[in-house]
Amino acid sequence: MPQRGPGFHRPPAYPNIPPALQRAHEFMELGNYAEAAAAFEKLALEAKNQLEPRAPFFYLQAGCARIHLRQVASGMTHLRHGLELFAASGHYHQLYRAGTRIVHELKARGLEKESQEISRLVHRHIPAISESPTQRGPEPGRRTPLATHCDFCGGPIHSDEMEWADATTATCPFCNSPVHLEE
Numbered sequence: 001m002p003q004r005g006p007g008f009h010r011p012p013a014y015p016n017i018p019p020a021l022q023r024a025h026e027f028m029e030l031g032n033y034a035e036a037a038a039a040f041e042k043l044a045l046e047a048k049n050q051l052e053p054r055a056p057f058f059y060l061q062a063g064c065a066r067i068h069l070r071q072v073a074s075g076m077t078h079l080r081h082g083l084e085l086f087a088a089s090g091h092y093h094q095l096y097r098a099g100t101r102i103v104h105e106l107k108a109r110g111l112e113k114e115s116q117e118i119s120r121l122v123h124r125h126i127p128a129i130s131e132s133p134t135q136r137g138p139e140p141g142r143r144t145p146l147a148t149h150c151d152f153c154g155g156p157i158h159s160d161e162m163e164w165a166d167a168t169t170a171t172c173p174f175c176n177s178p179v180h181l182e183e
């Protein structure tokens, strides 16, 4: 857990983190990918049915868990679906940054063909990416996360893939809690 100042308590404004979400992140952290995949698939479907903007993040987590299990075909289905949901909702910056991270992760796992497929998917959207407005917050590469994981739900924080409220505050894509970053 990240260090907190003395007397810091979880703010009452964000008490309703679903236990299923916290458990899903825990399974992932513990390397229990079978449980993590099942949990994120359920969260992804629920979020998608309710048209929640966090649905693609759940699909990417589910895909990542299936890839860890070497269930490459179903993993790729989830990864493609997550990235296409970013495009469908106009979140091109998230598509580009998450897609680029996944390309590198697949390549590092020796999944060259799959890595190229995701790379092609990202590149198909390059015109829209370059035309979409610049994100708020500091420039990518100058964002220093205070924590690598969300204080509230335990989700992994990729600072370049997040929504920014202002220059120093981003929102956890999994639970919508604020994640403060260092100056």
Ligand SMILES: [Zn+2]
Pocket: 150, 151, 152, 153, 154, 155, 172, 173, 174, 175, 176, 177
């Ligand atoms: Zn969170």
